[in-house]
Amino acid sequence: MPSALPDGQPAPADGGLPEAALAAHGQQAFGVYVHVPFCAVRCGYCDFNTYTASELGPGLVAGASQASYHQAAAAEIRLAAKVLAAAPHRPVDTVFFGGGTPTLLPADRLADVLGAVRDELGLAGDAEVTTEANPDSVDPAGLARLRAAGFTRVSYGMQSAVPHVLATLDRTHDPERVPQAVQWAREAGFEQVSLDLIYGTPGESLGDWRRSLESALAMEPDHVSAYALIVEDGTALARRVRRGEVPAPDDDDLADKYALADELLGQAGMTWYELSNWAVDDAARCRHNETYWTGGDWWGVGPGAHSHVGGVRWWNVRHPVAYAARLADGVSPVHAREVLDDETRRVERVLLEARLAVGLDVAVLDPGGRQAAADAVADGLATADALEQGRVVLTLRGRLLADAVVRALLP
Helix, strand or coil: CCCCCCCEEEECCCCCHHHHHHHCCCCCCCEEEEEEEEECCCCCCCCCCCCCCHHHHCCCCCCCCCCCCCHHHHHHHHHHHHHHHHHHHHHHEEEEEECCCCCCCHHHHHHHHHHHHHHHHCCEEEEEEEECCCHHCCCCCHHHHHHHCCCEEHHHHHHHHCHHHHHCCCCCCHHHHHHHHHHHHHHHHHCEEEEEEECCCCCHHHHHHHHHHHHHHCCCCCCEEEEECCCCCCCHHHHHHHCCCCCCCCCHHHHHHHHHHHHHHHHHCCCEEECEEECCCCCCCCCHHHHHHHEEEEEEECCCCCCCCCCEEEECCCHHHHHHHHHHHHCCCEEEEEEEEHHHHHHHHHHHHCCEEEEEEEEHHHHHHHHHHHHCCCCCCCCHHHHCCCEEEHHHHHCHHHHHHHHHCCC
């Protein structure tokens, strides 16, 4: 299939990194993201790099199928260990298996990939290890195996508790299965259970959204992510919107639903720490995602996965066949890369850290941005006490208008 990846700059066949990037590695948190590009069905709103069995077809090279994918992932992890051998050693702080649906792979295969991370790169003693999962892709035995292998956290794609909303999203799981899956994770001994929700689906009322929030909270999760639906170009949902079959999300409706989420989650004792994420306490925050948001290092394993080490960002080829073939030939799967200059890194800090409850250091802003921060306080979009302490922290109203605030901070 044609690649939709940016061109970037050429990357060496061995995946090697510049000396400056290697020297900087280890100064911040280090994570590994493992992309598992398989799904049982394709959801109409999803534009992630995923494939169903029918889309991949038969006759795949070794490492490109669900049965053998763990071998290709382990090969890239071994490559990562070679590339980082010259860098100051830092064990992996977090591992995140995303997708796709990682739990379509047998638990033993996921355990094998985690074992490769442990053997080749080293795991910190308190490493956070997460897998995403669909509620209908897990069972008690598989969850127990994952926990025994070292997984500490599971994140379920609940999305909604309302059948007609799930149908519009092309989600196939029974909403009654979610509490059962959460209970199985608890019984398996997972330290943290997270639920992912989506709001703003065409046809979803405010009452529907309240029902989903209340259903999620009844399961007493440690963490909730609530994301506004984005209609991505090229998806089945985008085609339905374009044909007028369903309406596009409405900004006012999205704002009302975000405010309701913040109210109900707050009443249940959960605190926002990033614009779309709430946790019962600091220990329940997703440390892996915090690595992304605070400019840490991570190695992305898998087709289409992105990585960042020491100011160098790169991305792998998209298709599982091309990805596995390169690794089988002893060649890096990197499609291209870019070396980030100081201004790009500054802009990215503003874009990401302004979304955090801890806020953005005012020192990152230029004079125009600092004036915009003062204006945000005057307009009720940022808190006065935080600015007095040198940070930009958004109010609830500021969170609702976060994109506009960030644009103003980057004049």
